[in-house]
Amino acid sequence: MTVFIASLFLPYTIDFKPAGSRGCRQRSSVVEGAVDGSNSGPIVGRLPRERSGSIALTPGATTVDEKVFKAYASSLADEISITDDPKGPYPSEPRAVLWGHSHKFTQPRSKATDHPEPSLLHHRQPSKDRDYGSLGGMEKMSIPGTPEPESFRHGFSAVDWAVKAAEQGHGGLQNAVHAAEEAGILQDKTWVGTLGMPTDSLPDVIRNVINETLRDDFDSLSVFVSDNAFEGHYAHFCRSVLWPAFHYQMQESPRHNEYDDYSWKQYLKVNEAFADAIADQWKPGDCIWIHDYHLLCLPGLLRSRLPDAEIGFFLHTPFPSSEIFRCLSSREALLDGLLGADLIGFQTDEYCSHFLHTCSRIRRLDALADGIQVHDRFVRVKSWPLGIDYKSLNLLRQSVEVRDWITNITYRYKGKRLIVARDRLDAPGGIKQRLQAYELFLKSYPKWRENVVLVQVASSASEVPELEAQVSKLAMHINAVYSTLTHQPLVFLQQDISYSQFLALLSVADIFMATNLREGMNLTSHDFVHCQDGRLVSQRHGSLVLSEFIGSASIFHGHELLVNPWDYKQCAKTLNKALEMSPQDKERNWRYLIDCKRPYTALSWYSNLQSALRESHMMREYRQTTNLPPLKTKALSTSYNSAHSRLIFLEDSSLSLLDNQASTQAVNDVLRRLVADPRNMIYLTSDLSPDQLAPNESCRPSEMGIIARNGLYARLGNDTVWINLSDNDRIRGWHASVKKVMEYFRERTEGSTIEEDDYSVVFHYENATDQEAAARQASELADLVYGVRGSESIRIVRSQGAVSVKIIEGMAAAASFVWEQISPEQLPELILVAGGKKNYEELFRWANRLPLLSPSSSQPPHITVVPLATGKLTDGARAVLPVGESLIDVLQALAPLDT
Ligand SMILES: O=P(O)(O)OC[C@H]1O[C@H](O[C@H]2O[C@H](CO)[C@@H](O)[C@H](O)[C@H]2O)[C@H](O)[C@@H](O)[C@@H]1O
Ligand SMILES: O=c1ccn([C@@H]2O[C@H](COP(=O)(O)OP(=O)(O)O)[C@@H](O)[C@H]2O)c(=O)[nH]1
Numbered sequence: 001m002t003v004f005i006a007s008l009f010l011p012y013t014i015d016f017k018p019a020g021s022r023g024c025r026q027r028s029s030v031v032e033g034a035v036d037g038s039n040s041g042p043i044v045g046r047l048p049r050e051r052s053g054s055i056a057l058t059p060g061a062t063t064v065d066e067k068v069f070k071a072y073a074s075s076l077a078d079e080i081s082i083t084d085d086p087k088g089p090y091p092s093e094p095r096a097v098l099w100g101h102s103h104k105f106t107q108p109r110s111k112a113t114d115h116p117e118p119s120l121l122h123h124r125q126p127s128k129d130r131d132y133g134s135l136g137g138m139e140k141m142s143i144p145g146t147p148e149p150e151s152f153r154h155g156f157s158a159v160d161w162a163v164k165a166a167e168q169g170h171g172g173l174q175n176a177v178h179a180a181e182e183a184g185i186l187q188d189k190t191w192v193g194t195l196g197m198p199t200d201s202l203p204d205v206i207r208n209v210i211n212e213t214l215r216d217d218f219d220s221l222s223v224f225v226s227d228n229a230f231e232g233h234y235a236h237f238c239r240s241v242l243w244p245a246f247h248y249q250m251q252e253s254p255r256h257n258e259y260d261d262y263s264w265k266q267y268l269k270v271n272e273a274f275a276d277a278i279a280d281q282w283k284p285g286d287c288i289w290i291h292d293y294h295l296l297c298l299p300g301l302l303r304s305r306l307p308d309a310e311i312g313f314f315l316h317t318p319f320p321s322s323e324i325f326r327c328l329s330s331r332e333a334l335l336d337g338l339l340g341a342d343l344i345g346f347q348t349d350e351y352c353s354h355f356l357h358t359c360s361r362i363r364r365l366d367a368l369a370d371g372i373q374v375h376d377r378f379v380r381v382k383s384w385p386l387g388i389d390y391k392s393l394n395l396l397r398q399s400v401e402v403r404d405w406i407t408n409i410t411y412r413y414k415g416k417r418l419i420v421a422r423d424r425l426d427a428p429g430g431i432k433q434r435l436q437a438y439e440l441f442l443k444s445y446p447k448w449r450e451n452v453v454l455v456q457v458a459s460s461a462s463e464v465p466e467l468e469a470q471v472s473k474l475a476m477h478i479n480a481v482y483s484t485l486t487h488q489p490l491v492f493l494q495q496d497i498s499y500s501q502f503l504a505l506l507s508v509a510d511i512f513m514a515t516n517l518r519e520g521m522n523l524t525s526h527d528f529v530h531c532q533d534g535r536l537v538s539q540r541h542g543s544l545v546l547s548e549f550i551g552s553a554s555i556f557h558g559h560e561l562l563v564n565p566w567d568y569k570q571c572a573k574t575l576n577k578a579l580e581m582s583p584q585d586k587e588r589n590w591r592y593l594i595d596c597k598r599p600y601t602a603l604s605w606y607s608n609l610q611s612a613l614r615e616s617h618m619m620r621e622y623r624q625t626t627n628l629p630p631l632k633t634k635a636l637s638t639s640y641n642s643a644h645s646r647l648i649f650l651e652d653s654s655l656s657l658l659d660n661q662a663s664t665q666a667v668n669d670v671l672r673r674l675v676a677d678p679r680n681m682i683y684l685t686s687d688l689s690p691d692q693l694a695p696n697e698s699c700r701p702s703e704m705g706i707i708a709r710n711g712l713y714a715r716l717g718n719d720t721v722w723i724n725l726s727d728n729d730r731i732r733g734w735h736a737s738v739k740k741v742m743e744y745f746r747e748r749t750e751g752s753t754i755e756e757d758d759y760s761v762v763f764h765y766e767n768a769t770d771q772e773a774a775a776r777q778a779s780e781l782a783d784l785v786y787g788v789r790g791s792e793s794i795r796i797v798r799s800q801g802a803v804s805v806k807i808i809e810g811m812a813a814a815a816s817f818v819w820e821q822i823s824p825e826q827l828p829e830l831i832l833v834a835g836g837k838k839n840y841e842e843l844f845r846w847a848n849r850l851p852l853l854s855p856s857s858s859q860p861p862h863i864t865v866v867p868l869a870t871g872k873l874t875d876g877a878r879a880v881l882p883v884g885e886s887l888i889d890v891l892q893a894l895a896p897l898d899t
Helices: 064-080 150-157 171-183 204-218 227-246 257-281 298-305 331-338 349-363 390-397 400-412 431-444 465-482 499-508 523-531 551-555 568-580 583-597 602-623 633-642 665-676 690-699 728-748 771-788 810-820 840-853 887-894
Strands: 003-009 012-018 031-033 159-165 189-194 220-222 287-291 310-314 343-346 366-368 371-374 377-383 417-424 452-459 490-493 511-514 543-547 646-651 680-685 705-708 713-715 753-757 760-764 794-799 802-807 830-835 862-867
Touching: 003 171, 003 257, 012 204, 159 204, 171 390, 171 602, 189 257, 204 220, 220 257, 227 257, 257 298, 287 298, 287 602, 298 310, 298 331, 310 602, 331 349, 343 349, 343 602, 349 366, 349 371, 349 377, 349 551, 349 771, 366 794, 377 602, 390 499, 390 523, 400 499, 417 431, 417 499, 431 452, 431 465, 431 568, 452 499, 465 490, 499 523, 511 523, 511 568, 523 543, 523 551, 523 583, 543 551, 543 568, 543 583, 602 840, 633 830, 633 887, 646 810, 665 680, 665 887, 680 810, 690 705, 705 810, 713 810, 728 753, 728 760, 728 771, 728 802, 771 794, 771 802, 810 840, 830 840
Parallel strands: 003 189, 003 287, 189 220, 287 310, 310 343, 343 377, 417 452, 417 511, 452 490, 511 543, 646 680, 646 830, 680 705, 830 862
Antiparallel strands: 012 159, 031 159, 366 371, 371 377, 705 713, 753 760, 760 802, 794 802
16 A cells, blocks of 8 residues: 655755766765666665855845845854864764755745756757657657667766755655654655756656656655746745735735736646646555645545545645635635545644634535535544654754754854744744844843844745845844944844754754744744753753744643744743743743643654544545445344444434333333343433433333433433533533524524524524525624634534534543443443434444554454434444334344343
């Protein structure tokens, strides 16, 4: 089984250089080739190190501001002056080196910088009598297995190329994939992505050879799209439309409709190219993982090509509030694209909730707490925060290079308190706000002016030149006002620095500021906490000043130094607090952060996602219920008889044992036989309350457990005490707030009514005088309820003429409660769930998930879930009652009279 991992950029790209021009690059560490496909260097699993001799801090200053700061940065570089090869040879390094030594902080570059030079590629005149496409004048087409003539090899060997680490891509994702491979939970993978460089000028033969090398030696499937399509997709639609919107930057930009339309078409085109490439290679049993906002339409495009494929999607960025998302002109298509997946993962619960609400609002879909019902498919939605890979980080930070940088930086900033930040220079990066807060800090706390330095690494983002100019000015202003002859409080590097330099900075910093306005997660803050363990630098426990608005804030929830990045006063105060903190408090804070992030590792992220996808896909199959097989009663009896322990949930509406209607003798008899068997745990479920059930008490066998009020109460078998599974105050709370909102709409919608019981509140407008206005009100009502629901597990169901708000997870939670009461020796070998009400789907899903909860050593239980009513209740069911049979017939087959 192959796992396809699709991300816009492959972890690799191609470095084109004329033969012999690679200078000092270590040839042995590059996978090299000439266009004829012969590898001119040995293929080894390492890519070239990008050595930064003296960090390139002075290139291309153009504006006055830039000159000032680049000159400053350059003098800093001279001061720091490192040697090209700190103390080689390098220790054996972790995999992350494969790409980690590339200039990671060149992220904003949309493409690799090394273009194949046209003069090299077209140095031959196309031959008139042959048509070899872009190969033009080649004497002979390269046919696999056929030796090429010398002339061919010579002509193109002048265009050497090398596979090298891509300069952009998902660091966190790559580390997670690597960790999963090392742990053996990922065995056969194929990365799918573009090379992130212009490829139009590449002759087909070169593409093919590159393709093959990447496929054979780098488990990669390269997707080729035209340079125009790539530009429209990435630079325009991704970077100028989606990225700002997903990070709450909906400012108007001077764009034309045609521009938007064009870039949207290119976005789709690139997504389609991915779909075609994957569909071409996919085999039944393979799994497809799609990553991030560049490929939102890919799940849907793949679903239409491969209806049975196992498809997962993970969004690394935030998913914004529906208020923002609904401004996107392609909102429906984007949602439909995403909903092609079996499972959609987000970094935090907040993003999940925004997504669920957006689907309900824009697509009018039935959003449950754990996913979306899309016609006959259920798309699971859940948060799985990405974490870091300690193993590779530990190895990397102990490299000679990082150690040397630590020495250099410690020497350079001796006696100073060091604050470090590193962000992309775009609006969500929050550099502008951070500098403003820092200025206020220097102003308000003069005692620190002479001994604090903020090192701000700002990777450029050419998309927003105005912001760059503003930030440069601000930086210049801070240094102009607060510098002294011997001290400059701000080092503003509008430059990329190497990862080793950055790790060294993280290790020696007193404070790391991750005060971005928005960010999906921000793993760098996790790296910082880890690097402050004192392993390389004695007793650090530096402080993390963290924005409330980034994914990491949900991991470090409750952290003492959380800030609102727009509140400069608070940020300034927090910096002062962090600097004044006693070593004991710093350590306490640090330990808190370490504990918070412990459960979230790159490996656990990968493995949780992988099993959740498996489960969702499996459940999706059960949900494809149009042709559910009839229940095989005989087979069920066989499993029942061989099971030493059985758990059975039966919905009472068809048995009438719990309600006040008299049940038949047959029902009474068969239930008594079932409960008499000590191997059985029988639970009847009802929507009645314990009070309503009381009068009929004596008619029921006392061994039978009961779940009442759709899961709000449970009574275990042989027990007389009702357990309230929900907190009454909480229920009253949601009930009251939802009702209040409904009242508001009822008053404004003539003819509407509200109906309530203790687990649902329904706004009826089927008899409203003005249906159109009432439907609009109902939509607004649904939106508002989403807003007030807080963390409650409620479900909003829109139906013809009504909006129902119901408490959910009741049945599954009650079933889990029952499950928790069972001792490990008694864990059931057979589970039967039979019911016909809508909330039984929840129970079906719960039961379907059980095999995944079973310890691997134990035999998974045999599960049968049977919808009792025909019609809509099929989600999660595995079989239907055979025509003419009732539940009693099935129960009688299990416990016949003579047993
Ligand atoms: O620059 P892009 O091509 O648009 O890519 C976007 C960013 O993707 C990665 O960051 C995202 O994923 C991280 C890990 O899940 C998460 O921590 C971060 O908040 C997300 O934005 C990548 O690491 C960035 O460098 C890219 O800029
Ligand atoms: O050259 C590099 C750059 C980053 N990383 C790691 O990749 C993760 C950052 O990934 P990403 O850029 O996806 O996350 P962000 O920092 O944007 O949250 C961090 O744990 C880094 O330690 C790495 O191993 N090598």
